[in-house]
Amino acid sequence: MRTIGVLTSGGDAPGMNDAIRAVVRYGIYNGVKVIGIKDGYKGLIDNDTMDMNLSSVADIIHRGGTILGSARCIEFKEELGFNQAIKNMKYLGIEGLVTIGGDGTFQGSKKLSDVGIPTIAIPGTIDNDLAYTQYTLGFFTALETVLDAISKIRDTSSSHGNTNVIEVMGRNCGDIALYAGLAGGAEMVILPEMPYSIEEVCDKIMQGRIRGKRHSIVVLAEGAGDAKTISKKIGEITKTNTKYSVLGYTQRGGTPSAFDRLIGSKMGAKAVSLLLEENYSRALGVRDGSVFDMDIVEALKTEKVFDNESYELTKILSI
Ligand code: ADP
Ligand code: F6P
Numbered sequence: 001m002r003t004i005g006v007l008t009s010g011g012d013a014p015g016m017n018d019a020i021r022a023v024v025r026y027g028i029y030n031g032v033k034v035i036g037i038k039d040g041y042k043g044l045i046d047n048d049t050m051d052m053n054l055s056s057v058a059d060i061i062h063r064g065g066t067i068l069g070s071a072r073c074i075e076f077k078e079e080l081g082f083n084q085a086i087k088n089m090k091y092l093g094i095e096g097l098v099t100i101g102g103d104g105t106f107q108g109s110k111k112l113s114d115v116g117i118p119t120i121a122i123p124g125t126i127d128n129d130l131a132y133t134q135y136t137l138g139f140f141t142a143l144e145t146v147l148d149a150i151s152k153i154r155d156t157s158s159s160h161g162n163t164n165v166i167e168v169m170g171r172n173c174g175d176i177a178l179y180a181g182l183a184g185g186a187e188m189v190i191l192p193e194m195p196y197s198i199e200e201v202c203d204k205i206m207q208g209r210i211r212g213k214r215h216s217i218v219v220l221a222e223g224a225g226d227a228k229t230i231s232k233k234i235g236e237i238t239k240t241n242t243k244y245s246v247l248g249y250t251q252r253g254g255t256p257s258a259f260d261r262l263i264g265s266k267m268g269a270k271a272v273s274l275l276l277e278e279n280y281s282r283a284l285g286v287r288d289g290s291v292f293d294m295d296i297v298e299a300l301k302t303e304k305v306f307d308n309e310s311y312e313l314t315k316i317l318s319i
Pocket of ligand 2 (some may be wrong): 023125126222302
């Protein structure tokens, strides 16, 4: 394999740049030409690419976002756009492709591999919603960002004796809320995976107040409800001064954590080495600190198991 492409797609995630850097440098080290595709699958359709050299990825190891740009590209899901992308790949001489993104990006990667294009997929999304891997690239950086915000809100919350509802990202997967809630000492976490009642949340807050707590923190995943509505109800029932914050896109940016830099670098290099070994249609993942690869079809079939232990522990530790 002489020429490979690399793209980032879907919601960006800190650590994507580290993976791009590793693909480019490991590729060049092994005598491979690397083409950077701009804005995910959109760049394949529009033929919007850049030749990568060693300097193209200089000084990006500590930067959030993605130097290649990212996009949500509906056209790629359609036959016309998909066929145009394949035509352009052939024209550019791209013999193998590394895709970095979330579940949707993986579906695109699988579709390309179904028509015989060698692909390797790297999980890059802050949501941690790809079940086959313990962690996705960007998840731990986002978690640190959320924890930093919780600590700051905790300061003012305890000064004023408030109840604070903090809304974090996660439409279908509540992992950011779950782990930020546990590590941030929340009274309750509200997640899309777990039915909850507002009365149970308020009871927990009131029990804490009765035993002497001055303030309360509730972490809410965006997919489980709206912070403004929920905080209003909590305020009415508990009669505590209740405020809410929506952390939003701060969670998607920022310098990647040590962990995300490490796994980004390792997965980028591994992706190239799999292509060179002619071991295609693989999804990379992380388990117990090590990078592994598996068939992308099997990876996408894996169903997420909810971490009930962490959910229950959050409640126990905040009595
Ligand atoms: P993420 O990769 O973070 O889950 P999206 O779901 O938006 O983000 O997917 C990213 C992109 O992947 C989409 O904009 C589209 O170009 C491509 N994609 C998503 N689903 C499919 C699919 N079923 N077939 C082909 N391409 C897809
Ligand atoms: O990247 C995943 C994610 O951050 C989700 O948690 C969130 O709902 C979504 O992306 C929002 O992204 P956008 O507004 O770019 O579609």
